[in-house]
Amino acid sequence: xxxxxxxxxxxxxxxxxxxxxxxxxxTIILDLEMATDIAKAAxxxxxxxxxxxxxxxxxxxxxxxxxxxxLVETLAERITEIILQEFTVPWVRLRxxxxxxxxxxxxxxxxxxxxxxxxxx
Numbered sequence: 001x002x003x004x005x006x007x008x009x010x011x012x013x014x015x016x017x018x019x020x021x022x023x024x025x026x027t028i029i030l031d032l033e034m035a036t037d038i039a040k041a042a043x044x045x046x047x048x049x050x051x052x053x054x055x056x057x058x059x060x061x062x063x064x065x066x067x068x069x070x071l072v073e074t075l076a077e078r079i080t081e082i083i084l085q086e087f088t089v090p091w092v093r094l095r096x097x098x099x100x101x102x103x104x105x106x107x108x109x110x111x112x113x114x115x116x117x118x119x120x121x
Contacts, residue, residue, distance in 0.1 A: 001091070002038045004051045007031045011061050014068040015075060015098065028072070028098055028109075030060065034083060035091035056087055072096050072110055080114040091115045 009032070012025040034051060041050030060079060069075045076096045083092045097109040 001035045003033050004036055004038070004053055005031070005033045006053050006057060009057055009060065011064040013064050013066075013075075015070075015072060016101075017070050022068075025065075026098065026100070028064065028075075028096060030064075030079070031095040031097070032056070032083070033093040034087070034089045036089055051087060051089060056083065059086065072098055076110055076112050077114075080112060084114060084116045089116065 009030040010027050011030065012027050014022060014025055015028060016022065016026065034056070036051045038050055041047075043049075059082060063082060064075065064079070067075060067078070069078075076094055079096070080092050080094055083089060083094075091113065093111065093113045095109065095111045097107050099107055099109075101108045
């Protein structure tokens with residue numbers, strides 16, 4: 001299994017349970033690891049034969065910036081669903097950072113791993 005990663009993707013979105021959080025966008029930071037097989041792309045040297053991380057970043061930026069979830073858990077699940085379903089990867093690990101959510105902490109967030117159902121690949 002090969003991994004294509006995308007780290008530090010910053011996206012502004014409405015996220016949070018407190019009234020003030022529903023009034024202004026906050027920046028979340030995504031780190032992604034996505035399983036894929038790069039052998040075909042390495043042999044062909046053609047972008048069509050690999051997971052296009054720019055397309056992933058664009059899709060997630062559009063989705064997240066227009067979302068209004070209360071919980072980072074919900075947002076994380078939706079992000080991994082998009083990656084697994086739309087980009088046909090067998091496995092993804094997402095680190096979602098909601099920097100500044102806890103006073104005194106540099107970072108706060110969640111890390112989840114999800115796999116595509118066997119029949120989806």
